[in-house]
Amino acid sequence: xxxxxxxxxxxxxxxxxxxxxxxxxxxxxxxxxxxxxxxxxxxxxxxxxxxxxxxxxxxxxxxxxxxxxxxxxxxxxxxxxxxxxxxxxxxxxxxxxxxxxxxxxxxxxxxxxxxxxxxxxxxxxxxxxxxxxxxxxxxxxxxxxxxxxxxxxxxxxxxxxxxxxxxxxxxxxx
Numbered sequence: 001x002x003x004x005x006x007x008x009x010x011x012x013x014x015x016x017x018x019x020x021x022x023x024x025x026x027x028x029x030x031x032x033x034x035x036x037x038x039x040x041x042x043x044x045x046x047x048x049x050x051x052x053x054x055x056x057x058x059x060x061x062x063x064x065x066x067x068x069x070x071x072x073x074x075x076x077x078x079x080x081x082x083x084x085x086x087x088x089x090x091x092x093x094x095x096x097x098x099x100x101x102x103x104x105x106x107x108x109x110x111x112x113x114x115x116x117x118x119x120x121x122x123x124x125x126x127x128x129x130x131x132x133x134x135x136x137x138x139x140x141x142x143x144x145x146x147x148x149x150x151x152x153x154x155x156x157x158x159x160x161x162x163x164x165x166x167x168x169x170x171x172x173x174x
Contacts, residue, residue, distance in 0.1 A: 025085060026078040031120045035070050039063060070123040077117055077128060084162075092158040099139030099159065110134070136163035 043059050043066070050056060084096050103110050114131050116122035140156035 025082050026074070026118055028074040028078040028118070031118070032067075032071055032074055035120050036063075036067055039067055069125070070120045073117055073123045073125055073128055074120055076125070077114075080132065092155055092162060095139055095143065095155055096135070096159055096162055099135050099142060102142060103135045103138045106138075110138075132163045133160075136160050 040063055043063055044050075044056075047055060047059055081100075084093060084100060088094070104114065105111075113122070113127065117124075117128050117131065136159045139159045143152040143156045143159075
């Protein structure tokens with residue numbers, strides 16, 4: 001969910017899941033909470049008086065801007081994983097789940113890449129985009145072996161379409 005700043009004198013800062021609501025499938029709320037604490041600690045270090053409301057509001061506005069890359073990457077990944085792993089009779093979703101597991105089991109960049117995105121260590125949206133399509137292409141490859149059939153080709157097309165419809169949180173504060 002989006003978190004919008006509302007500067008209020010005497011207010012408290014919310015952390016953990018009160019500020020970082022995500023589906024618990026990925027643990028993204030905890031990851032972002034810890035990331036927020038480190039970021040806020042570094043931002044507020046030069047501030048000598050926490051009662052100086054105008055200065056504090058300026059620092060907090062920077063906080064919302066600086067947390068955006070990590071927050072949006074984890075939000076997007078958590079939303080997509082929830083969408084793919086929730087129960088569905090759709091064969092394309094089932095194939096995408098199998099492709100996700102297969103892709104992660106390849107190891108190397110196919111494993112530590114998505115894990116670094118999910119852990120907040122790599123907040124680059126381009127890497128997220130590339131891994132989404134890599135999983136879909138891996139799934140299509142699985143479908144085309146040993147022999148492609150019209151049904152498997154259609155299912156592969158649907159996998160590529162599902163990677164193209166990555167949920168995003170553009171324009172929202174989070």
